[in-house]
Amino acid sequence: MAILAIVIAVLVAVFLVLVLASKKAVQQAEAEFPPIGEFVTVEGVRIHYLCQGSGKAVVLIHGNTGFIQDFTPEVFNSAAQAYRTFAFDRPGHGYSDRPRNEAITAIDQARLLREALQQLGIETPIIVGYSWGGSVALGYALEYPNELSGLVLLGALAFRRERLNPLLEIIAETPIIGDLFRAILPVVLGRNLVQQNLIKAFAPDTVPANYLRIAQALWTRPSQTLALTQDNLTINPTLAALSPRYSQIRVPVVIVTGNQDQIVNAQANSLALHQVVMRSELIELPKTGHAIPKTRPQIVIDAIRRVESKNNSIE
Numbered sequence: 001m002a003i004l005a006i007v008i009a010v011l012v013a014v015f016l017v018l019v020l021a022s023k024k025a026v027q028q029a030e031a032e033f034p035p036i037g038e039f040v041t042v043e044g045v046r047i048h049y050l051c052q053g054s055g056k057a058v059v060l061i062h063g064n065t066g067f068i069q070d071f072t073p074e075v076f077n078s079a080a081q082a083y084r085t086f087a088f089d090r091p092g093h094g095y096s097d098r099p100r101n102e103a104i105t106a107i108d109q110a111r112l113l114r115e116a117l118q119q120l121g122i123e124t125p126i127i128v129g130y131s132w133g134g135s136v137a138l139g140y141a142l143e144y145p146n147e148l149s150g151l152v153l154l155g156a157l158a159f160r161r162e163r164l165n166p167l168l169e170i171i172a173e174t175p176i177i178g179d180l181f182r183a184i185l186p187v188v189l190g191r192n193l194v195q196q197n198l199i200k201a202f203a204p205d206t207v208p209a210n211y212l213r214i215a216q217a218l219w220t221r222p223s224q225t226l227a228l229t230q231d232n233l234t235i236n237p238t239l240a241a242l243s244p245r246y247s248q249i250r251v252p253v254v255i256v257t258g259n260q261d262q263i264v265n266a267q268a269n270s271l272a273l274h275q276v277v278m279r280s281e282l283i284e285l286p287k288t289g290h291a292i293p294k295t296r297p298q299i300v301i302d303a304i305r306r307v308e309s310k311n312n313s314i315e
């Protein structure tokens with residue numbers, strides 16, 4: 001019993017040291033990479049966003065996990081030359097807050113986005129959804145069909161999410177164990193996991209070094225990994241509810257996918273979505289992976305322009 005007590009005491013001590021080290025790592029990360037935008041509060045939740053440019057509104061929604069840097073500067077600055085461009089941190093990601101003890105679905109996030117846009121005086125924007133953010137964009141189009149001009153979907157998750165790291169996801173989803181796992185993630189496995197996932201997302205291209213540094217610093221924070229876990233848990237039931245309604249979408253839609261996407265299966269998502277959305281155009285990119293906003297920025301800008309052109313042609 002004495003030996004067991006000593007072992008437990010040592011394990012507790014090691015865990016506490018790791019927790020303190022993680023807290024310090026989070027503080028350092030947020031000091032090195034502070035918020036780069038502004039904040040708007042909706043339903044008591046503070047949402048971080050970046051805005052630049054003028055003209056027709058374009059709204060950029062990142063994936064899971066992710067942040068507004070998924071689009072800036074490669075896409076954001078180019079879009080801002082022609083449009084009033086917004087990039088939002090989804091709730092719990094980047095520097096946006098998330099309702100406490102509440103797993104909010106993609107539809108809930110679409111509602112929060114809509115309320116944020118209303119506060120900012122934005123009507124009928126073009127919405128660009130990347131990866132998991134594509135589900136938010138689709139939810140927005142279905143819930144508020146008269147309040148957008150069109151959709152651009154980039155490697156969008158539209159039908160079902162497959163587990164990328166089954167064991168780690170099960171650990172993260174387990175009550176108590178998941179909380180303990182997140183508490184020490186910044187100094188244990190976090191940076192390596194982020195790097196490996198980004199290598200997979202960018203392949204066959206390489207991950208930009210600066211983007212990797214910011215992602216390793218901010219994505220491993222317990223608050224963001226909790227948002228990641230909750231989003232993963234809610235997405236399949238949400239998509240099961242949304243997908244039978246995709247044929248109701250009437251705004252112009254441009255669907256962009258890479259033929260070497262290792263994160264979101266193109267056949268099961270982008271290509272299948274194109275079959276059911278009446279006014280959709282499909283763009284399949286050769287030698288392209290999942291990280292389209294970073295690796296193919298001009299394609300994204302061209303897709304936004306195509307949606308605007310299609311929308312203008314029917315007005």
